[in-house]
Amino acid sequence: MATASEPAAPSASAPLERPGLLATYRRLWPHLWPHGRGDLQRRIFLAFGLLMLAKAATMVMPFTFKWATDALVAATDKSAPAAVPAGLISAPFVLIGLYGLSRVAMAAMTQVRDGLFAKVAMHAVRRLALLTFEHMHRLSLRFHLERKTGGLTRVLERGRNGIEELSRLMVLTLVPTIVELALVLGILAWEFDWLYSAVVATMIAAYLGFTWKATEWRIGIRRRMNNSDTDATTKAVDSLLNYETVKYFGAEGRETARYDASMATYEKASTQTYVSLAVLNAGQAVIFTLGMTAVMALAARDIMAGRTTIGGFVLVNTMLVQLSMPLNFMGMIYREIKQALVDIDDMFRIIDRNPEIADRPGAPALAVPAGTVRFEDVRFAYIPERPILRGVSFEVPAGRTVAIVGPSGAGKSTLSRLLFRFYEPQSGRITIDGQDIANVRQDSLRAAIGMVPQDTVLFNDTIGYNIRYGRWDATEAEVREAARLAQIDRFIESLPEGYETPVGERGLKLSGGEKQRVAIARTILKSPPILVLDEATSALDSFTEREIQAALDRVSQGRTTLVIAHRLSTVVNADEILVLDHGRVVERGDHASLLARGGVYAALWDRQRQADAAREALKRAEDERALGARSAMEPQPVG
Ligand SMILES: Nc1ncnc2c1ncn2[C@@H]1O[C@H](COP(=O)(O)OP(=O)(O)O)[C@@H](O)[C@H]1O
Numbered sequence: 001m002a003t004a005s006e007p008a009a010p011s012a013s014a015p016l017e018r019p020g021l022l023a024t025y026r027r028l029w030p031h032l033w034p035h036g037r038g039d040l041q042r043r044i045f046l047a048f049g050l051l052m053l054a055k056a057a058t059m060v061m062p063f064t065f066k067w068a069t070d071a072l073v074a075a076t077d078k079s080a081p082a083a084v085p086a087g088l089i090s091a092p093f094v095l096i097g098l099y100g101l102s103r104v105a106m107a108a109m110t111q112v113r114d115g116l117f118a119k120v121a122m123h124a125v126r127r128l129a130l131l132t133f134e135h136m137h138r139l140s141l142r143f144h145l146e147r148k149t150g151g152l153t154r155v156l157e158r159g160r161n162g163i164e165e166l167s168r169l170m171v172l173t174l175v176p177t178i179v180e181l182a183l184v185l186g187i188l189a190w191e192f193d194w195l196y197s198a199v200v201a202t203m204i205a206a207y208l209g210f211t212w213k214a215t216e217w218r219i220g221i222r223r224r225m226n227n228s229d230t231d232a233t234t235k236a237v238d239s240l241l242n243y244e245t246v247k248y249f250g251a252e253g254r255e256t257a258r259y260d261a262s263m264a265t266y267e268k269a270s271t272q273t274y275v276s277l278a279v280l281n282a283g284q285a286v287i288f289t290l291g292m293t294a295v296m297a298l299a300a301r302d303i304m305a306g307r308t309t310i311g312g313f314v315l316v317n318t319m320l321v322q323l324s325m326p327l328n329f330m331g332m333i334y335r336e337i338k339q340a341l342v343d344i345d346d347m348f349r350i351i352d353r354n355p356e357i358a359d360r361p362g363a364p365a366l367a368v369p370a371g372t373v374r375f376e377d378v379r380f381a382y383i384p385e386r387p388i389l390r391g392v393s394f395e396v397p398a399g400r401t402v403a404i405v406g407p408s409g410a411g412k413s414t415l416s417r418l419l420f421r422f423y424e425p426q427s428g429r430i431t432i433d434g435q436d437i438a439n440v441r442q443d444s445l446r447a448a449i450g451m452v453p454q455d456t457v458l459f460n461d462t463i464g465y466n467i468r469y470g471r472w473d474a475t476e477a478e479v480r481e482a483a484r485l486a487q488i489d490r491f492i493e494s495l496p497e498g499y500e501t502p503v504g505e506r507g508l509k510l511s512g513g514e515k516q517r518v519a520i521a522r523t524i525l526k527s528p529p530i531l532v533l534d535e536a537t538s539a540l541d542s543f544t545e546r547e548i549q550a551a552l553d554r555v556s557q558g559r560t561t562l563v564i565a566h567r568l569s570t571v572v573n574a575d576e577i578l579v580l581d582h583g584r585v586v587e588r589g590d591h592a593s594l595l596a597r598g599g600v601y602a603a604l605w606d607r608q609r610q611a612d613a614a615r616e617a618l619k620r621a622e623d624e625r626a627l628g629a630r631s632a633m634e635p636q637p638v639g
Pocket residue numbers: 145382383388407408409410411412413414415
């Protein structure tokens with residue numbers, strides 16, 4: 001009997017109609033049955049038609065077997081009255097041919113149906129993945145900082161698989177199996193008597209009940225396995241992203257141990273998964289065999305009583321063996337559907353998440369006739385317990401440059417994040433040409449501001465791609481001009497592949513200074529009316545810095561510019577300098593007046609001048625090291 005040799009699909013049962021399934025299906029339906037896609041809808045109809053035909057063939061098949069058996073028995077029965085009609089001799093072969101045909105028909109129709117439906121399912125997968133991906137970009141920076149990147153892409157990946165699984169399992173496996181069960185029970189009652197159906201129904205109920213229980217138990221084990229798997233992956237990704245840091249601190253051993261700890265949990269949980277699978281399969285085999293044996297005994301009894309033929313015996317057996325295949329899958333289906341529901345739910349939950357920063361309904365686009373930026377008594381905290389800005393007010397008049405200086409952690413970059421509306425201030429407001437940035441569309445706001453961030457991360461593509469990111473329709477000449485203004489053209493031209501040089505993941509193949517200049521070039525290309533330079537030259541040595549400073553000065557000509565600087569030498573020419581400390585502006589004025597005042601700024605200035613010489617030496621050494629570590633593909637760039 002075939003149960004044991006059937007595909008060792010883990011089994012579970014099907015107490016399906018959980019609200020989760022229906023609700024999920026209701027949500028998936030518009031994507032599986034998309035408006036205006038008659039082709040996909042026709043496919044679904046066709047697939048269902050084929051499903052029904054295939055099931056009909058499945059039911060005919062055991063009968064051809066029965067008829068062939070009976071014909072064979074009749075043909076070989078010596079005790080039968082002599083003259084066997086000639087037609088009956090060939091009957092077994094005709095019937096065996098029919099048996100083969102019905103099997104082929106069944107298999108062919110099932111495969112065509114699967115092929116037809118694949119496009120429907122994959123189309124839904126694509127639509128929903130796109131929706132989720134779009135929404136992920138709409139969610140706030142806070143959300144993304146709190147999430148592990150690997151975790152988020154996994155939600156996307158698992159959600160995609162979940163949708164595919166769910167739609168395929170339901171339509172291609174679950175519904176057909178229910179149809180088949182009903183047909184088998186009906187045929188047994190009709191061909192033999194109700195006792196057969198009752199025995200099979202009891203067996204199926206026990207089988208499903210057991211599978212359900214066992215699968216519930218296994219789901220917990222699998223969850224532990226998945227969690228440890230995710231954990232291990234996240235750790236591996238994080239560790240490998242920090243490759244250089246790991247080397248700096250010689251922490252390979254620690255990293256390996258961390259990874260191994262996660263893998264140990266994974267090992268344990270996945271071993272349990274296999275053990276529990278064995279328990280499940282064994283239990284299923286026992287229950288199924290008991291039912292099968294009982295029905296065969298019933299048939300034997302009826303044959304001996306002359307109520308049915310040998311063919312009847314063959315029929316019951318064939319039908320049940322056939323049923324064991326989908327039954328065996330039921331366990332897997334239950335588990336996969338349940339898992340798919342969880343995965344899809346995770347995905348839906350992201351889609352359902354309201355972006356923290358959203359456009360007000362009907363918000364107008366920002367208009368920037370001049371470009372005056374004002375912060376009015378802005379108070380802000382990332383977490384309520386720790387205020388970062390405690391009432392900051394200042395104005396950057398149109399076309400002028402204001403510098404913000406202050407110790408690290410004072411909240412300088414926070415100001416730029418608020419201006420970019422990555423976060424919203426708890427009180428106070430930020431305006432551009434009199435319009436509160438909270439009341440305009442985010443895309444228009446962000447289009448108006450160019451940002452050279454403190455830490456530049458590049459896309460894992462070519463240098464050209466990363467510069468062009470600033471303005472997609474820029475011409476080749478414009479890209480080169482931007483590179484020239486950012487003083488990175490000579491470096492790029494010195495590379496064998498020029499603008500086509502890949503920068504590596506996050507831009508790791510470039511030094512900090514090179515990355516920074518790519519960031520400057522793409523901002524130049526964007527050419528926004530308002531510019532934010534967040535320690536834009538902090539990664540450069542002072543020689544390069546002076547060169548780029550000249551470029552930046554040129555770029556900021558006529559643009560409203562907010563310069564955030566740690567190094568004061570870069571801001572001496574600003575129209576106004578604000579000293580930020582502990583969330584407040586403690587001093588303001590131009591360089592000369594601040595120096596004359598002899599306060600915080602003057603003190604900082606003195607200290608930095610002394611430190612500058614030392615820093616210079618350090619920087620040069622660092623650059624040399626970075627160069628040495630890089631593959632010797634390019635000649636020594638400056639900075
Ligand atoms: N996403 C965040 N969540 C919580 N605290 C943050 C977050 N980003 C920055 N901070 C904290 O806010 C303070 C100001 O940060 P930042 O504006 O980046 O300082 P800086 O003046 O050096 O640019 C720092 O103490 C930092 O730890």
